[in-house]
Amino acid sequence: MSSETATRRRVVIVGGGFAGLSAAKALAGAPVDVTLVDRTNHHLFQPLLYQVAMAGLSPADIAAPIRKVLRHQDNVSVMLGEVVEVDLPRRVVRARDDRTTHDLPYDHLVLAMGARTSYFGHDDWRAHAIGLKTIDDAIEIRRRVLVAFEAAEREPAGATRDGLLTFAIIGGGPTGVELAGALRELAHFVLRRDFRRIDPDHARVVLIEADDRLLRGMDPASSAAARAQLEELGVEVRLGDMVTGIDAEGVQLGDEHLRARTVLWAAGVEAVPLTRALGVELDRGGRVKVKPDCSLPGHPDVFVLGDAATLAGPDGQPLPGVSPVAMQQGRYVARLIAEHAVPERRAPFRYRDKGAMATVGRRRAVAEMRRVRLKGLLAWLAWLLVHVWYLIDFRNRIAVLLNWTWQYVTYQRGARLITGDRLGGHPRPEARADDAA
């Protein structure tokens, strides 16, 4: 047995997101030993993360332990750890846990570490404009939004209170659109009757996009439909406005200052820094320019997938940073590895575009599938169906459906918790002694 094990090829997968997890699953039954390394213990269903940020879902509803997803797949081990180095010549990945580092030798390497929020060089904006990439981000956004309403309730009428009730969302892609719509719904339907001094329905939600339309990846008709539906909900959509500064008081838009105590950043992501140490060509967002078989130039047994990579589609444009690309790449690369395909014989990766969608709110969405464009109720139903279907874990699928049904019927949100620090500022992990009242 040990000699047989020793001859099996070793696959290391870095990252348990859509790309890494689908690669690991597609390697079921293949004659390889897989080690999947991730910094978190869970696969995160990122398309619904904004609903955690807006108090509609609990974190556990959209996250599944990676171990659990892969528990029946005997050729996979899962390791909680952070990859700190990829030694390409020696074919070793070095991962760190809380106490030590581990060397993971590989025959095939799959790098699928995903992306992080990018402030395009303005790192001083990070403290004031929070991005949405992790569960901790979502919980922090939820905390800031709910705390802003609480603070406004204590504040006399005036500019300070207005600033507390103004929410700026920067970036008009799907995340920005979804956050803006959900935040207006939170204010309008959920919080409206809960306060005595303020009317949460007066909360301003300002969606700021530098381009001249929302949802640049979709058809202009969908962009216009999304804008119209957002405006029906009361979102102020500002197009062609360039953010030139962000501080604790709000957002600078050229000559104009928008007073907003809560600023959410949905304007961009970049690959995680690990790609920069690979010594290969990157795009401006730090993404590896991979070959048509998703491999690292010069290293046919190293693959870079999903948001860590950039690859041109049939139209010459880079493939979008969405989960279908990541999942299809994961399965494609798994097949190359399982078949032990020599580089010359590999058919290039081909993305099968199933469309794009974004939700605005109750019965409000836009969707495009091949030549079909939907908006409003039909688009929203399509969005629901697709998102519940792709939720990775059966139990989560039921939990999310029930939560959504409940919310739809009652206009409530079940997860309106302020955790971490309750009164504003930063979490105080050492302050547990005073947790009372």
Add this chain to the structure above:
Amino acid sequence: MSSETATRRRVVIVGGGFAGLSAAKALAGAPVDVTLVDRTNHHLFQPLLYQVAMAGLSPADIAAPIRKVLRHQDNVSVMLGEVVEVDLPRRVVRARDDRTTHDLPYDHLVLAMGARTSYFGHDDWRAHAIGLKTIDDAIEIRRRVLVAFEAAEREPAGATRDGLLTFAIIGGGPTGVELAGALRELAHFVLRRDFRRIDPDHARVVLIEADDRLLRGMDPASSAAARAQLEELGVEVRLGDMVTGIDAEGVQLGDEHLRARTVLWAAGVEAVPLTRALGVELDRGGRVKVKPDCSLPGHPDVFVLGDAATLAGPDGQPLPGVSPVAMQQGRYVARLIAEHAVPERRAPFRYRDKGAMATVGRRRAVAEMRRVRLKGLLAWLAWLLVHVWYLIDFRNRIAVLLNWTWQYVTYQRGARLITGDRLGGHPRPEARADDAA
């Protein structure tokens, strides 16, 4: 209207736990204006907090926004803030938010701030032995427990790995019993097949109690039944063992050192420090020795309820620190306030003891109701019924029932998330830039 408002009596309630919230609700329709102040925005159903710590429920399942619970009660305002001072002569409560302090004048004051974990003067134990009083505590326990299994998986066999797979729980009251049983079930049913190098079912759970029996508040027969059921699950119950030290490596029990990387503290609570500033007599746990009408000696319009107070029951023993006492006191005091009862005419508070219960695991529990003692399946069903019934919010009740049904059928736990810091150590709120992979 404003002159009418000015003549209405003002009630300030400090704390939105069982005592404070039931007082606020019982004041519905009374000719008073109520302000409820709490450091958190949610009422926490503490009896189920251990299930969040053991990854069975999400925080939102057992917490309801205080505003939402009281939204239809027009005579109540809710304020998120921390009470820093009670000025008894001036009849003003001073509360702090993230930026400023607010003076809240009162005609009647209800102090129901609850308790916090007490280490009986050993504050150096706090860093190593985490208590369970807040949602943040529960999430941190969940993180430490799950991270211990992850670290064990990476560790070669030996004393270090054994220490990672040993969990010491200090305190044999209901919380300790429930944590110990749930932790063994987590290891036995949920995690068993998820690891490759370790067998989580080998995890040792050691429940340490200084007294010669568990569940001191219950009948000795229930104590014995709880112990037998815990031992069936594989919990090591150690009675009569005094903890003399706790550090990062484990627990010192006199001459013996128990190597355990995860130590949970369920041994005691004390009133929050605010009681110490009232200038009245306290018990050893900082609880105010209230008069038979729950009022502060010398201040008939100031009441102290729940875990912040101590009051002797009919048998001369202090009433237990449980939610039925808190809720009954809340309703009792609300009636005194609504009726504006003069001190001489007040009938003393009488606790109607409805019994006690503790759950050990699937179909395992002990319960006492008046003269009836139950154990095993019947006690467990009684426990289920009572806990679902008393869950404060209708939506949560459904969510919890569904989660429990799912867990019962699948032997799974839905909330196995490691959040905050993933790799051990303390949460790193500033490290979001690196949240990827």
